[in-house]
Amino acid sequence: MNIHQLEYILAVDQFKSFSKAADYCHVTQATLSAMVKKLEEQLDIVIFDRKANPIVVTENGKEILVQAQQVVAHAQALLASSKSINSKIEGRLKLGIIPTIANSLMPIILKPILEKYPQLVLEIYEVTTHQMMKNLREGKLDMGILSTPIASNDLETTLLYEEPVHVYGYLDHGKKTIKKEELSKQRIFLLQEGHCLRDQIIQWCDLKKNKHLPPNLLFESNTFDTLLNLVDEFQGMTLLPELYLRNLSDQRKLQVLDMAGGEITREVSLCFYRPYAKWNIVKQLSVDIAQLVNQFIKKDTV
Template identity: 35%
Template sequence: MTLTELKYIVAVAREKHFGRAAEACFVSQPTLSVAVKKLEEELDVKLFERSSGEIGVTALGAEIVRQAQSVLEQAAEIKEIAKRGKDPLAGPLRLGVIYTIGPYLLPELVRRVIDTTPQMPLMLQENFTVKLLEMLRMGEIDCAILAEPFPDAGLAAVPLYDEPFLAALPKEHALARRERITATELKAETMLLLGAGHCFRDHVLEVCPEFARFSSDAEGIRKSFEGSSLETIKHMVAAGMGVTLVPSLSVPQHLVASGAHDDAGLVVYRPVVDEETGLPPSRRVVIVWRRSFPRYEAIVALRSAILACTLPGATRLD
């Protein structure tokens, strides 16, 4: 049994005609017919029902053809593995991204990767940090863009950028008239948070840890509300339900620079500072991968493409 014979029976099953199958395989019809007959004799089964019209596939033949297709696909993957070994940038790169980064980074990143390394298409997966780490360990993705901190899974990591947080406020809110806001001032507000599982929720609670209590009768603190995505949270802010913190990449830079409200005229964004340090609260975004991953050059190319993106408000890290 050879891969060539398997290729022939798959072609016959697809074309339902020996002549067309031979043309598709670039061989003569007698060559293909002899090879198919030889395989049937070796297996001692009848794969095809021959008639003057179309060729039919027997029930057992259909099962064998499906397995042959799987074998051919796996053989092709072996060639791809060898090809990637010679050129680490050849072949898809399976990239995971957390929900609070993907929508704001990926549109420009995908275009840059297409321009710089078209032979390395990105296969994208958005998910929570914990799920992406699990997929990395299982080999289901090659690398992931995450925000620190995250559970140490023995992965290699390199920093990409530091991203400050901005306060998102209803346009009529008293703090919306301020040029900047302190973390202390936010503690008296109704804070809108992402739901459990989002690492950005934890980042917000680091800035305003009081909201972790979720107590409606806590002194000076009102109950917090949750949303499923940053964009949903922004709509809740626009509706006057409270305030929130958002990463700078999620806000068009001209709105921050000019102090203007969003396009709908309902939300304003203001810088936030820590009263003790005078610095804005921020998160560090990194790219992580398995230490055994052989295509290090692909990681380097991806990192270069990320750092070439606009990254409004963020500080790139060497």
Template identity: 35%
Template sequence: MTLTQLEYIVALDTHRHFVLASEKCFVTQPTLSMQIQKLEEELGVKIFDRTKQPVIPTEIGASIIAQARVVLRDAGLIRQLISEQKDSMSGEIRIGIIPTIAPYLLPPLFKNIREKYPQVNLVVREIITEEIVQELKNNRLDCGIVVTPLKDSSIKEDVLFYEELFVYVSKNNALYDKKYVLPNEIDPNQLWLLEEGHCFRSQILNLCELQKFSAINFRYETGNIETLKRMVDKSDGITILPELAVMEFTKPQMKFVKQLKEPRPAREVSLVIHRDHLKTKLIQTLKEEILAIVPKPMQKLNRKKVVDISY
């Protein structure tokens, strides 16, 4: 049994396709297949059910793969210890980031990392929080940028900033002339929401106390905040925008943005890692670069109140 063989079975489990797994491992498909078969012969069990499409692990195979991920994580720790001892800033860092943060944080972050640390390779996946947590546990991601608290004992949370929530109102809406808005003034039948699965959606439901309105027809749901904003622009509706989404608004655009009454609702954004995480130095550098981008006032709670992300 070799680490290479373990890497191959983990890759096949991740991609569920021999050709794709071999490409990700930079080997030919016959080489990957042969090494996996050799491991199966050595262990005396079938790790994968090849009769299914896509290929899936057998029951015992799933347990073997789970342990292989642990072994590879520990082996990676040895490599990371050597890298940090050499004081080199290089390597790959796999990041998961939720869609409501990615468009506003990633462009300047990519630029800064590329200029300061050309030896660091950022691999970013834009997925929802639930998937980020699962990928951290399976060692498919090194860290995530999500809204917290997650209330998961296996995940460590390092708060980055507190993002205020604003009301974005159509000029045809009754709230347009208000400077401040109360949550109970928001008509749920005029509210545009993100689709199910987004933590930002559940925060809005909690903020506006909409759980009791189970019969509301929200008419349209999307995973994109910019789409919600455009829907409001073309209707008499309302949506809620996070602070990063309004930071680059022009003065005319800010006329459509209303603050909520104090304590101003906010979401807590954190850098999250698995408790058995690796790449400590790279992740710390990532944190420092994020904080260099985010305005200082956002890094403190001040007169804000974090809105719960659970129902």
């Protein structure tokens, strides 16, 4: 016995016809008739007098229909209740985020999300990609925001947005565009090892060991601010995600170079491990973050 069978007999009672009931329930007449017959056999009660035209409910069948109506009503109420529960965004959420995303994303999303969901308590931790993945598996974080793709089969991701990466620096003769293949010939300042954006830039631009730095200088930073200061001092270059450009002064924005022949982009995604208990929060926040970021990124986002 299942809810569908009860819905079928209620439909037959309503329309006094198996064919009309089948249309109403979006099944074939043969399927509906077979399911009703099976229910009658399980209950050992004949619910409908099929010889009558239109179909008539038997005396025993009337009592079954009353109880069926109550069961279906309870089932519908339960479904509505579950949808209401799933729509709630509340409780405590432990969120990890990598530093190269946190510094530009948090000012955009944090206040609107907290105002929209006053019952949601956010615990936010800046961590490296490696540490985030470890903390997600150990249950120390509920979800994380990082750059994808990642090398993991047990962690799931959902794309938030694609962010262009821009070149900041100085070219001879005041040029304002640079080709990607020309970057390997420039003095490039990179983030410290362990930052995924560093690895991505090296791969995108086919960078080898940076031979263009002063021979007596080895310097790798943990922040974009330090990279900018180094570029300004040594007239080199670095690469910055688009959201971070909002933090630049008007003077520094003049040093942002356009990529000739197509832009470089990075994916930013929500990452989670066995999120079933908080899947509704993961799903809703992914939509909210994408919509908020879309206002600040020139290209299309998800």
